[in-house]
Amino acid sequence: MMRSLYSGVSGLQNHQTRMDVIGNNISNVNTNGFKRGRVNFQDMISQQMSGAAKPTDELGGVNPKEVGLGMTVASIDNIFTQGNLQSTGVSTDIAIQGNGFFLLKSGEESFYTRNGAFGLDRDGTLVNPANGMRVQGWMADEVNGQMLVSTAATPEDLIIPVGSKDPAKETTNVNFACNLNKNTPEILEGASADDIYKGTWGTEQKIYDSFGNEHLLSVSFRRVVGNPNQWEATVLVDADNADYTQTRVGLGTTDGVGNTFLVNFDNYGALQSVTDSSGRESNLEGQIVIQTSFAVAESNPDAEGNPYRQTMNINLGTIGSFKDTITQSASKSTTKAFYQDGYTMGYLDNFKIDSSGIITGVYSNGTNRTIGQIALASFANDRGLEKAGDNTYVESNNSGMARIGESGVAGKGTLMAGALEMSNVDLSEQMTDMIVTQRGFQSNAKTIQTADTLLETVLSLKR
Structure with missing residues (x-):
């Protein structure tokens, strides 16, 4: 009882x-x-x-x-289990779709959470604004001019330098991909201005010097008289100030050579070779690069009092190729430069986060740079985690150690910016x-x- x-x-x-x-x-x-x-x-x-009894010869067994x-x-x-995802439109809100936890730090203590309602503090650090814990990941480092993230390194605080400067970069490469009309008339000696206009095809491309000043690169092509598969190209930087810029082009050097070069095509209209004004011949395979230099106004002169000369490469494409290369075909000329790598100074205006957690900065000069990447943690037994308040968890003896890495790898889920996971x-x-x-x-x-x-x-x- x-x-x-x-x-x-x-x-x-x-x-x-x-x-x-x-x-x-x-x-x-x-x-x-x-x-x-x-x-x-x-x-x-x-x-x-009473206990159980086994069967005997006379009686059966008895249960306990x-x-x-x-x-x-x-x-x-x-x-x-996965919660529903709710769109918020806030760029710093991040939801995990799949397994994994965000890694937060309070001093040297690690916490884990599924709540991605993050924000920036006054120093630009990505934090949980409810408790100030810092979101962990990897900051990008510049290697050979490119911003790279090493996810093998120890996670660190993620800092978004809003308003920081992106210094001006001079143009070092200009790439061409165009066609020159095989049926363009030759320009004979004594030709009229109208004939010269009809027989010449040109392009203009904005380029930048080391100060971020804008210049205009002009390249014009005309058929060479007596050679059906050869064109003469003339290169000018700031044509209205050509006497000062003194544009020079050449193969491997621009010292003491003019601003013209000859482009040769094979019988299929593919790029074959280039000859500069000093008679230097290009390679017979691979890419053809014309070196170009010009004088930069208001720059510090050299020891001889000459103005600083900026050098860049004009890439005409690959010999024998028809992709991203100058060609000669019996169709309308489409002379153009499609890429140059210079820009003026800019400021970090905004940033975005993709599904792999990579944070990309958007600058006012039109450039995008990788800033860092958000880390995710997974556990052999996530049910073994201990609750630590503030919607966070900590490791326990039965959860296993945190396995930290990038999203979408080793069973970790993907990220969705501008959304939050609901309960x-x-x-x-x-x-x-x-x-x-x-x-x-x-x-x-x-x-x-x-x-x-x-x-x-x-x-x-x-x-």
Whole structure:
């Protein structure tokens, strides 16, 4: 009789624990990245009244007689199913689609979370604005003019230098991809201005000096008289100030050579070779690069008092190729330069985050630069993580160590900027569990009440 009392008490206590977990789930139904809890019950140890007996020649076997002593909580699990993604339009909001956690730092202590509601502090550090914890990742380093991220390095704070300068870069390469009309008329000696105009095809391309000043690169082509597959190209930088810029072009050097070169095509219209004004012949395979230099105004002179000369490469394309290369075909001329790598100074105006967590800075001069990459952590047993408040988790003895890497690799999910992961709490399921828990609590209370009635009956036997 006393056993039923204590069994009922254990039922009351543990159903109250289940109700506490359900209440916590419901209270966090709108908490970003929250993962619901689940209570599992198991029976407690049983008191054996008699043991089992094996069969004999005369009698069959007898089962044991045991009375259960109540129930207890087997486990309280964190259920890491995917929550729905909600678009917010905020560039610093990030949702994880799949497995993984964001890595946050508070001093040297590491925390993990699914809540990607991040922002920038006054220093441009990417943080969780609710508690100031710093989002971890890898900052990009400049290697040979390119911004590269090493995800093998130790994660560090991510700093977005909003308003920082991107210094001006002089043009070092200009690439051509065009066609010269095979049927363009030759320009004979004494030709009229109209004939010269019809027989010449040219292009103009903006380029930049080391100060970020804009210049105009002009390249014009005309058929060479007497040679059906040869064109003469004339190169000028700032044609209206040509006497000062003194444009020079050549193969391997521009010292002491003019500003013209000859382009030769084969019988298929593919680029064959180039000859500069000093008679130097180009290579017979691979890419053809014409070196170009010009005097930069208002620059520091050299030891001889001459103005600084900027040098750049004009890439005409690959010999024998028809892709991104100058060609000669019987169709309309489309002389053009499609790429140059210079720009003026700019400021970081904005940034964007892609699905792999790479942060790209957008500058006012039109350039994009990689700033860093967000790190993700995964665990062998994520249910073994311990809750640390503020919607964060920490490692435990049974979670395993954090395996940190980039998103989309080794089982880690992908990222979606401008969105947040919602709670995975299902209200209809929680309400149903609440009803079941309430009935379980009431039934255990009835067990205690009935046992009390039995005790009262026993006590009344003396009267």
